[in-house]
Amino acid sequence: MEVDSVPGGNSVSSAIPSNTMSAAAAASCAPSSKLTQLSESLKLEHQFMRVPFEHYKKTIRTNHRIVEKEISSVVSSVVDVADSELSPGDAVQRLNSLVFRLQGLKRKLEEGGLAENMQAQKCRARIDHLESADAENLCEWNNTRLKRILVDYMLRMSYYDTAEKLAKDSDILDFVDIDVFHEAKKVIIALNNKDVAPALAWCSENKSRLKKSKSKFEFQLRLQEFIELVRAVKHLDAIAYARKYLSPWGGTYLKEVQRVMATLAFKGTTECPTYKVLFEAKQWDYLVEQFKQEFCKLYGMTFESLLNIFLQAGLSALKTPFCYEDDCTKEDPLSQELFRKLAMPLPFSKQHHSKLVxxxxxxxxxxxxxxxxxxxxxxxxxxxxxxxxxxxxxxxxxxxxxxxxxxxxxxxxxxx
Incomplete structure (x- = not known):
């Protein structure tokens, strides 16, 4: 006798555009099992739509900031010229420089507009892809989805070239987030090379959103810069750095600031466990992981790759005590030793009913x-x-x- 367990519990639910469900409604003549499968699949596409939309909003905000900054500066310069007693020649020269500046702003806005249009088209392409799903092409649609999941995994693991090649060969560039992950690539490479400048620039670009989510990533970067100055025995520079960059965080993270300031009394080779850990190389690895989490949160991504999530969900749904018995049927994937190892840390499926096959x-x-x-x-x-x-x-x-x-x-x- 074979027992095929049916896992219980609530299905995954995430907000998706309501018009993506029209495909399922249109396929009412298809078998109900396929329609149910399609409906459940579409519920898992929250990240698929959220990431390009967040990228689109970020581009709009960036372009808006550029315009505000440049226009404000130009207007201020015009007022200064009008109030000053310049000769006609000098006034014309100052105004010509402002004209050149505005022309540069126009070029930036044109580039920004092109970027916005491309991202809007990507959002449209993804909506069309979701609407194209129906019970008749479910197999092909799931194959495309599998390739999307594989590209997502490769990008998270920093296999950028392989991910881009798979996306191009499969013609799914509009369905993956290569351009978004290239933004993260620069920061990750810099942190691996013990350089916090690109990460701090990223924090500055996204300051309002990081502040809203109460992120302490920028503070961690500042602490690491301070530690590197102490490691290099540049104590005066470290004190000046702390006054400028760490003191504003004192009200929120006083204990951490006090702890790191105490390293001024120790060398980078200290054996004191409390401070030795601050000088270890794994602190840079921690910063990389911290950045990945903040990056995923900013764009509405899952912290785990979709590949890991789907594998864990599938293995957990299949996992029952019967799978680990000697007479487990060979048709059960968990009869294989490799699958058993993967499923070992996962919980057993929550069963409300069982099927006898x-x-x-x-x-x-x-x-x-x-x-x-x-x-x-x-x-x-x-x-x-x-x-x-x-x-x-x-x-x-x-x-x-x-x-x-x-x-x-x-x-x-x-x-x-």
């Missing part, structure tokens, strides 16, 4: 096709036993053990 016919055993128990204890479906008895003049042979008995010796089992 016939070993011979693979049909479901229920009230219409009840299970029959052989004298040796093995269970098969009524249809399978009747078919075998019809072919062998009422004789039944167990396909697992080879034991032989008459059909009349079988006992019906009841499912409660």
């Amino acid at each position: 016939c070993y011979i016919t693979k049909d479901l055993m229920d009230t219409e096709n009840p299970p029959l128990v052989l004298p040796n204890g093995h269970v098969y479906s009524t249809k399978a036993m009747e078919e075998m008895a019809r072919k062998n003049n009422g004789v039944i042979q167990c396909p697992r053990t080879g034991d032989i008995c008459n059909f009349s010796n079988l006992v019906k089992s009841y499912i409660s």
